[in-house]
Amino acid sequence: MEELVSDHFRAPVPPERRVSGWKIGLIVFTIGLTLPIFFIGATIGQQLGIADAARTFFGGCLLLGVLASLTSIVGARTGLSSYMIIQFSFGRDGAKLVNALMAVALLGYFGATADIFGRAIQQAVQEIYGLTVPRPLFVIVTCILMTITAIFGFRAIERLAQVAAPLMASFLVYAVYLALGQRDWASVMSFEGRGDMTVGLALSTIVASSIQAAVLAPDVARFARNTRQAIISVWGLALGFPLIFLVSAIPSVAVGELEIMKIMIGIGLTLPALFILVLSAWTNSTVNLYSTSMTLATIATKAREWKITLVAAIFGTSLALMGIMDHFLVFLTAIGIATPPVAGIYLADYFFLRGRHYDVADLKRNPAIGWPALLAWGLSSAVGFVTANSVITLTTVPAGDSLLSAFVIYLVLKRLMGRKPSVHVTV
Structure with a gap:
């Protein structure tokens, strides 16, 4: 059983x-x-x-795709998860602070998905059967499914994705088709929007919503056979995500609703939507829980992997039951500022300071705390915070501001503290 659920959380993924x-x-x-x-x-x-939304979707995801390409290269070449990679720049003990934040962020997504799912299924059951079932019941059942899959690691996630992705993609395309039957294409395309959101804010929201996928790309890219295959894997983010955003926006505009279940009820897809919502919540939150377990494995170094996953699932389920979705946008903004610097730092460390080479054995000889990385993380997060609040303007995307500033600040601090960056710049 231990061999079956072991997924190389603390060591490179072997070639086989x-x-x-x-x-x-x-x-x-x-x-x-x-x-x-x-x-x-x-x-x-x-x-x-x-x-305008379509241009924003593709533009934001293109930026994320560039970042994911670089982080995926690190994952494929080292065979290590993001949380092991972070230790080389932040130190064994310093990385625990960063990884704790990552765990909270991932469990926030886990809880938000379960929370939305519980509300959606509650609405559907009431619509179809006229029954009012407590939302926590749906949340708990969903979290159990996610936990079982995450315990069995990458193998289970890969097989689930092979089944779920085509089904969910086909369903969304069909939903767009039905929505356009209620409101013609020309009318949907001419809709000019009805809010105060600017394109810049929308772009920032897109980047913030999916920055975790780019920063933590090594978690799955470490399973790639080589660098080329790692870059190929980025299609799922750079091309797949904007299409998902788009096929979510079109039915919403056509029906005039924001909540996914109300949209599906409006176009007559209530029952099929139940099945698709189960798959959606199951697959995504499984990945979030899996990544959370890898994060916590670098903190609880002697705990067995499946036990870490179980404890994380209990905490994430608690967040869902407490209604984390009510604070999701605030949570998203904070994560979108604090997470990108981590990628900026480990990219600078890997490509410019370490000669594109990481060896787990070197971690024992590294300082326990990487102060330049911690300082760069704090300072660049502050930069992202002030740009997010329009105190100053840099790239107009706070997540990009914090990432780029972390990259530069880290290299400067390492130089000032006696470690001169190498000239290796080829990726």
Whole structure:
């Protein structure tokens, strides 16, 4: 049993466990087929109108795709998860602070998905059967499914993605078709939006909503056979995510609703939507829980992997039952500022300071706390905070501001503290 559920949380993935980039990309694409993403796509579609929203979706995901390409290369070449990679720059003990934040962020997504799912299924059951079933019941059942899959690791997630992704993608396309039967294409495309959201804010929201997928890409890219396959896997984010946002926005504009279940009820897909919502919540939150377990494995170094997953699931379920979705946008903004610097730091460390080479054995010789990384993380998060609040303007995307500033600040601090960056710049 231990061998079956072991997934190399603390060591490089061996060659015999490596798979093609297309399979990994399918998993990444499936990550995007989630309820919070549907909600964000619908919100931006109604705020900006379909034409501007589509440009924002593809523009934001293109930026994320570039970042994911670089982080995936690190994952494939080292065979390590994001949480092991972070230790090289932040130190064994310093990384625990960062990884604790990552765990909270991932469990927040886990809880938000379960929370939205519980509300949606409650609405559907009431619509179909006229029954009022307590939302916590649906939340708990969903979380149990997610936990079982996550315990069995990458193998289970890969197989689930192969089944779920085509079904959910086909369903969304069909939903768009039915929605356009209620309101013609020209009318939907001419909709100009009805909110105060600017294109810049929408772009920032897109980047913030999916920045975790780019920053933590090594978690799945470590299973890629080589660098080329790792880059191929990025299609799931760069091309798949904007399409998901778009097919979420079109039915929302056509029906005039934001909540996914109300949209499906409005176009007559109540029962099929129940099945798709189960798959959506199951696949995405399984991946979030799996990544959370890898994060906590670097903190609880002696605990067995499946036990870590179980404890994380209990905490994430508690967040869902407490209604984390009521604070989701605030949570999303904070994560969108604090997470990107982590990628900026480990990319600078790997490509410019370590000669594109990480060896787990070196961690024992590294300082326990990487002060330059911790300082760069704090300072760049502050930069993201002030740009998010329009105190100053840099790239107009706070997540990009914090990431780029972390990259530069880290290299400067390492130089000032006696470690001169190497000239290796080839990726």
